[in-house]
Amino acid sequence: MRAVVQRVSRARVRVEGATTGEIGAGLVILLGVAVGDAEDDARFLAEKCLNLRIFENPLGKFDRSVLDVGGECFVVSQFTLLADCAKGRRPSFTDAAPPEQAEPLYLRFVECIRENGLNVGTGVFGARMEVEIHNDGPVTLVLESKRMG
Numbered sequence: 101m102r103a104v105v106q107r108v109s110r111a112r113v114r115v116e117g118a119t120t121g122e123i124g125a126g127l128v129i130l131l132g133v134a135v136g137d138a139e140d141d142a143r144f145l146a147e148k149c150l151n152l153r154i155f156e157n158p159l160g161k162f163d164r165s166v167l168d169v170g171g172e173c174f175v176v177s178q179f180t181l182l183a184d185c186a187k188g189r190r191p192s193f194t195d196a197a198p199p200e201q202a203e204p205l206y207l208r209f210v211e212c213i214r215e216n217g218l219n220v221g222t223g224v225f226g227a228r229m230e231v232e233i234h235n236d237g238p239v240t241l242v243l244e245s246k247r248m249g
Contacts, residue, residue, distance in 0.1 A: 101141040101205070101246075102181045104130040107154050107239035111174045113223045114230040121221030126171030128233050131209055132181030133202035134195050141245035142205050146212035149173075154239050166218065173213050176223040176231055177206045199226055 105127055112122035129149055155164040155171070166173060179202065183191035196202070203225050213220045223229045 101134055101137045101145050101209075101244065102132045103145055103149060103243045104178075104181060105149055105152065105154075105241045105243060106130075106233055107236045108174075109234045109236045111221070111234060112232045113174065113176060113221065114232075115224045115227045120224055120229075121174065123172035123174045123219065123221050125169070125236070126173050126218075127166050128174045128176065128231075129213075130176050130178040130181060130231075131206060132178050133197040133205045134182050135197050135201075137197060137201075137205055137245065139205065139208055142209040143212050145243060145245045146209050148243055150213065150216055150218075152241065152243075154241065167216060172219040172221070174221040174223075175206075175210050175213065176229065177202070177225045 108126060108128050110124050111128045113120050127149065150167055151165050153165050154162050155166065155169045157163040179193060179196040182196035183193055184195060185191050206225060210220055210222055
């Protein structure tokens with residue numbers, strides 16, 4: 101499982117012109133589920149995202165997590181994070197889990213975040229989405245539940 105985590109001042113997702121959700125300050129988590137991922141990966145990565153100390157303390161140092169600052173999270177499924185671009189010019193997505201395996205793990209990841217009392221927005225799994233991200237910093241990190249290829 102791979103996540104691109106961005107600290108944001110706000111974010112919003114639209115599907116077919118309709119807003120499906122929005123958040124204020126917090127994290128946008130773009131989440132890709134890989135072949136072979138399991139519930140343990142979802143729990144591990146959610147915990148990692150929740151406890152990343154990427155929010156500044158009063159001295160300007162990264163010392164606070166989204167939990168510490170009472171932020172919100174927005175989780176968007178994004179299979180393209182598992183693309184292999186090593187050969188040719190067209191990405192291969194064979195490392196991405198098929199939708200019937202990916203969606204339950206995506207939903208479990210979202211539930212793990214919600215279990216910590218945070219407001220969580222989501223996109224629509226499998227839909228073509230317009231994601232509006234106001235990256236704060238900018239701060240962007242890539243996390244993985246296990247060492248990938």
